[in-house]
Amino acid sequence: MCQTARIIKKATRKQIANATKLLTKEATIKKELEIVEGSVIVNRYYRINKHYNEFYETSTQLIKRKLLTNSDGKVDGLKKARK
Numbered sequence: 157m158c159q160t161a162r163i164i165k166k167a168t169r170k171q172i173a174n175a176t177k178l179l180t181k182e183a184t185i186k187k188e189l190e191i192v193e194g195s196v197i198v199n200r201y202y203r204i205n206k207h208y209n210e211f212y213e214t215s216t217q218l219i220k221r222k223l224l225t226n227s228d229g230k231v232d233g234l235k236k237a238r239k
Contacts, residue, residue: 192198
């Protein structure tokens with residue numbers, strides 16, 4: 157009986173230790189995130205990502221335009237206007 161009580165106490169101590177460990181880890185991560193939000197690196201990352209997305213959109217538009225036009229300057233897929 158004495159041994160089972162000791163095992164139960166040990167298990168509860170482990171559970172409490174794990175819970176406090178997670179809570180302190182969460183608190184430190186929140187503090188780090190607050191510091192990082194105003195950071196230059198994070199803002200620079202978002203700006204680079206935005207520029208990349210804009211570059212990707214413009215390059216796809218240019219590719220689509222090149223696919224529509226022939227090397228002769230004629231536009232494929234479009235009907236010619238009657239004169």
